[in-house]
Structure formats: structure tokens, C-alpha cells
Amino acid sequence: MTTSLAPAVLTYNPRPSTPRLTLPLGACDSHVHVFGPAAQFPFAAGRNFTPVDAPKEMLFALHRQLGIERCVIVQSAVHGFDNRVVEDAIAAGGGRYLGVALVPVNVADAELQRLAAAGFRAVRFNFMKHLAAAATPDEIAALTLRLKPLGMHLQVHFESSLIHSLAAPLARSVVPVVIDHMGRVDAALGAEGADFAALMTLLRNPLFHVKVSGIDRIDPQPPYTHGVQLARMLVDAFPDQCLWGTDWPHPNHTHVPDDGELVDRLTAIAPQAALLEKLVVRNPQALYQFSV
Numbered sequence: 655m656t657t658s659l660a661p662a663v664l665t666y667n668p669r670p671s672t673p674r675l676t677l678p679l680g681a682c683d684s685h686v687h688v689f690g691p692a693a694q695f696p697f698a699a700g701r702n703f704t705p706v707d708a709p710k711e712m713l714f715a716l717h718r719q720l721g722i723e724r725c726v727i728v729q730s731a732v733h734g735f736d737n738r739v740v741e742d743a744i745a746a747g748g749g750r751y752l753g754v755a756l757v758p759v760n761v762a763d764a765e766l767q768r769l770a771a772a773g774f775r776a777v778r779f780n781f782m783k784h785l786a787a788a789a790t791p792d793e794i795a796a797l798t799l800r801l802k803p804l805g806m807h808l809q810v811h812f813e814s815s816l817i818h819s820l821a822a823p824l825a826r827s828v829v830p831v832v833i834d835h836m837g838r839v840d841a842a843l844g845a846e847g848a849d850f851a852a853l854m855t856l857l858r859n860p861l862f863h864v865k866v867s868g869i870d871r872i873d874p875q876p877p878y879t880h881g882v883q884l885a886r887m888l889v890d891a892f893p894d895q896c897l898w899g900t901d902w903p904h905p906n907h908t909h910v911p912d913d914g915e916l917v918d919r920l921t922a923i924a925p926q927a928a929l930l931e932k933l934v935v936r937n938p939q940a941l942y943q944f945s946v
Contacts, residue, residue: 664706664910665689666903671914672719675921678931682724682938685834685867685899688713688743689732695742698734705732708903710743716902720917724944728778728809729756730905737769744773749946754778754809759789759797770804775942776832777801781812781820791823798827807832807941814839814849821856830941831861832897835868836888841880842873845887857892863941864888866933867899869919870911878919885923889933897941898923898933 690697690707697704717725725747727740733756740753753774757765761777769777779794789797798808808827811834812820824831839850856862866888869881889896898920900913924930938944 662704662706665905665907666706666708666712667910667912670716670719670912673721673914673917675918677721677917677920678927678935680724680939681722681934682726682897682942682944683717683720683722683899683902684726684897684938684942685865686713686725686727686902687730687732687905688727688739689730689903689905690739695733695736695739697732698736700734701732703732703906705903705905710746713743713902714747716913720900720913723750724938725751726754726775726899726938726942727751728754731756731780732905737774740774741769741772749944752942752944759793761797763800766800766804766806770806774806776807776809778809778811778834781810781816782838791820795823795826798829801829805943809834811835812838817849817852817856821852825856825859825861827861830863832863832865832941834865835871835901836864836866836881836884838868839872839884841869841878841884844880845884850884854888854891857888857895860895863895863897863937864892865897865899866923867897867901869923870904870909870916871901871907874908876911876915882919882922886925889924889929893929893932894937896933897937 689705691709729737729740733739737755744751744753754776755769755774757777807830809832837853866885869878873881924933
């Protein structure tokens with residue numbers, strides 16, 4: 655268990671480059687987190703590391719620099735089930751920032767209703783080695799029956815090898831299912847990798863969506879050529895089911911990426927203007943239903 659004495663880790667680049675790419679109006683960063691400030695929003699006692707504060711003000715400033723107008727903030731395991739840090743950022747975002755909550759699978763209906771009213775559009779479950787699993791796939795599929803009346807969907811983050819066992823239970827969801835970071839596949843294996851092939855098969859079901867965030871996670875070497883190639887394949891094959899995000903401030907990472915470079919890599923991921931518009935404007939609007 656992490657203690658308050660553990661050294662804080664700087665997970666983000668404090669001086670990101672300004673991208674050369676001008677994003678279309680209404681562009682959305684569909685995957686970020688906020689950390690603290692810990693003095694106001696304490697970190698969870700059981701977290702696996704302690705980050706340097708990365709509060710909403712820094713996120714808002716980054717988005718102004720990158721040319722991003724909308725955003726979906728995903729509750730981090732650093733803050734556990736206490737979603738107040740994201741709720742606070744949503745409230746400060748003027749309708750341009752929405753959220754994804756972390757909840758226990760037995761969360762009360764009243765709490766789900768409260769979160770939905772506060773601007774949370776989904777709940778997220780992790781199946782990662784560095785994060786304790788919060789529920790079984792069957793329990794999560796059953797929870798979606800309670801999400802549907804609220805207009806909320808399901809977001810999942812898993813080790814790439816788990817796609818083969820998770821595909822069937824997740825397909826029983828009655829709400830859309832968003833897969834984080836291209837299923838965390840190993841980009842070095844290319845399109846022929848078994849896990850990426852399974853992801854492509856899964857996306858033939860329009861219930862599923864995928865975030866082509868994480869080119870820097872599945873390919874740790876800038877300029878992330880292998881990660882970009884897989885992201886482009888997903889966008890080309892499933893243009894209406896893909897979303898994009900920076901994943902700022904990049905927790906549990908192999909290195910600290912440059913967010914300006916991540917934006918610029920969109921020129922290779924979605925090289926046509928119409929495709930880029932779908933990826934960063936139309937698809938997130940359709941899924942998250944921004945009011946402004």
C-alpha cells in the first residue's frame with residue numbers, strides 16, 4: 655500500500671510543444687485524468703503510486719494550448735471511488751467537460767442517478783495487473799441494465815490478452831462499450847498480432863467503440879510509428895466507432911510523452927479532414943452528448 659511518505663511522481667510534460675496541426679472546431683480529448691490537488695481531493699489510500707498534482711487548471715490550460723474545446727475526464731484509481739475531483743472539474747468546465755466514474759459494481763441506483771446528473775456519461779472498470787479488478791465480467795454486464803435508463807455507457811480497460819475471454823460477456827452489455835487505449839495491444843506485433851486481430855473482430859459489433867488513445871503506450875518509442883499504424887487501421891475500418899484522447903497526465907507509463915506530438919500524430923491516424931472531424935468531433939458528440 656502506498657503511504658504519504660512515498661515520493662510523488664511527475665507523470666506529465668510541464669512544457670509540451672504546441673502542435674502544428676489545427677484541430678477542427680469542437681475537438682474533443684476523450685480520455686484524460688485529473689490528480690488533486692491532494693490537499694483538496696485526497697488520493698486513495700490503496701493507490702499503486704503517488705502522482706504530482708495535475709489539477710483541472712493545468713488541464714484547461716493544456717487544452718487551450720492544444721486547440722481542444724471539449725473533454726471527457728476519466729476518474730483515476732489514484733482517487734478510487736471518490737469521484738469528487740472529476741465532478742469538480744466538470745462543474746468548472748462550462749458544459750465542455752464531462753466525466754467517466756469509477757464505482758463498485760453494487761453501486762446504488764441513487765448514486766448512479768446523481769453521477770449522471772452531474773455530467774458523468776459512463777462508468778469504467780479495470781482489468782489490469784497493476785489495478786485490482788473491481789468486478790467480474792458477468793457482474794459488469796448485469797450492471798449495464800441499470801446504466802441504460804440513465805443514458806450511461808460502459809468503459810473497460812484491460813490487459814490485451816484478456817480480450818479473448820472478455821469479448822463474450824461484454825457483448826451482453828445493453829449499452830455501448832468503450833475499449834480503452836486500443837485494447838493495450840503490443841504494437842510491435844503489428845496487425846497480425848492475435849490480440850489486435852481479436853479487437854478488429856470485436857469491433858464488427860457496433861455495440862463496441864475504441865479509443866485510439868495510447869499510441870505511446872502500445873509503442874513506447876517516439877514517433878510511435880507502430881502505434882500510429884494500428885490506430886490508422888482502426889479508424890479506417892471503423893470510422894464511426896473510434897474516439898481519440900491524449901491520456902494526460904499519463905499515469906503508469908514507460909515514459910513522459912509530449913502532448914503536442916500526440917496531437918500532431920493525428921495527421922497520420924486520420925489524414926483526411928472528414929475522418930479527423932469524425933474522430934475528434936462527431937463521434938464523441940454522438941456518444942457523450944455534450945450540451946455546448
